[in-house]
Amino acid sequence: MKRFFLKWVLIFSFYNMAVLPVAAQELGQTLDSLEVRPSLVNSRLSLPTQLTQVHVISPGEYFAPPLVADIPDDRFGDMVRMGRNIFIKTGVYAKRYAGNGLNCSSCHLQEGRKPHGIPLWAAYGRYPMYRHKTRTVVTIEERIQDCFIYSMDGIAPTLDAPEMKALVTYTKWLSKGAPVGVDLPGRGLPNVSRTQDLDPKRGKIVYEIRCEFCHGKDGKGQKHTNGEGYMFPPLWGRNSYNKGSGLQRVRTLAKFIKGNMPLGASFSLTNQESLDVAIYIWLQDRPRNPKMSQAMDFFFPNMAR
Amino acid sequence: MKSSGNIKRSLVSGIKKISIWTFFLSLLAVSFVIFLTQSVLPVSSDSQDLHRLAGEQLALNGRGKIPACVPCHGLQGQGNAGIASPRLAGLHPEYIKKQLEDYARNPLKTRAFVEPIARDYVKTPRTYGDLTVFTPGTRYAPKMNELAKILSVDDRHNLAIYYSKLAFVASPKAYDFETLERGEDLALRGKPEYGLPSCDSCHGPGGQGFGAIFPPLAGQPVTYIIAQINQWQAGKRDNDHLALMRNIADQLTDGDKVNVAAYYDNLSYSVNSE
Known part of the structure; x- marks a missing residue:
């Protein structure tokens, strides 16, 4: 009796493991489940009710930083180029300070140019500023140090390190023509209102x-x-x-x-x-x-x- | 007596234990064998070679009503700039398969004519967040639509394997300096003030493609790249992931298309070759 039972357990488990998936593949069924597609779970074919605000950009709305091709061919330009290299390949050009696999441009998108993507050109004119995290007034160099400590999970470059100088030079060049002490449109991140209903x-x-x-x-x-x-x-x-x-x-x-x-x-x-x-x-x-x-x-x- | 009974009992329980363990072991062994037969064998090089040979046969000679691929896509799958037919050599097999499936799909059956975005170009138009529909995607090209419908699932798989294994070496072409400079700016940085990301951020550094979703741009004929962006703008192609490329194509001007296609045509690029 026990043998009989074991045999059927074996056969059943074999069927589950070997035959069923093959059969499903042969039938040409896709194996994506309904759980990951909320539009299919609760199909909403009624009139639309949730309205999303979508951002449309009109020409001239945001500050346009200078082109990379326009970096001057002098010592200042060299520093800008070095800063840009560090910015987009931090693990290569600032290896001794970077602690993880990220680059500066992983968060400051499109080489620090994208409005609403923490652009550098909007930040440069606002420093030195009071920062609630440290409860002090910080300069842009100190802010970059914090970037390296926390977001890069690494070591802060000293204020006179060539990497720090290069990054500040790149930031300054990128914000050429931007007003100082003004909240430019596209600064930092867009607003998302507070809610308690997180899931x-x-x-x-x-x-x-x-x-x-x-x-x-x-x-x-x-x-x-x-x-x-x-x-x-x-x-x-x-x-x-x-x-x-x-x-x-x-x-x-x-x-x-x-x-x-x-x-x-x-x-x-x-x-x-x-x-x-x-x-x-x-x-x-x-x-x-x-x-x-x-x-x-x-x-x-x-x-x- | 007592001790012998104990021994007997322990023997019996030992046998019971052994039988349970053998049961589990046999289960393990069976599952291991199934694992071997299911996952290891299908991807062995022999069957890949078989698929590749079958795909080669079909691509070179065609079969019955199916015409050969060579006249349009080239002997080495290098594409044809004159008729804007794409390079297939070295593309990701899953990408080729998906495109063939999308060609074969009937757009009239899948496409519901609901305009998802109210296109009044005011400051903040409204889109209907609860009408997000994941369409399977269609792609319009009269020749390929007819052709893909008579291909079987195996044919698509074979062709995909064959073309993904072909070698390709691009021959960079010369363009004027200004075109290349503008093309490079768009390819590496996009147009941030318009919310347009760079091409390389998805299509890989140097436009070499990334995975099954993001196809290579380098090594594709200029005419093909421009024609595809035009198709997205006209709504004739909508089989991209999350409609990302459609949104991006809407932002590109005619000058952008030419510049960026020229930039990628100017790059040296090789795949599957030493």
């Missing part, structure tokens, strides 16, 4: 539809085909920004996602969707805040600062 489960669905094909199923990004550096930057894991960085704040990340992601379809996510994705990403593991002890990080892994 990482919904965020996971949005992630699978709109983020996964670039940033990967495990959120670890995708490397270049030659294996050097990241084509699509990691969102969490060892090679991503640490828990002390600005993007670890859920609303800041939601603002970034809404204004810039996916590339080429900015402002296509609603506030709710971007907040949901943001909290889904916030829940993942990443390097600890260097200003926080290892024990605190172990017991309170998601306490940002």
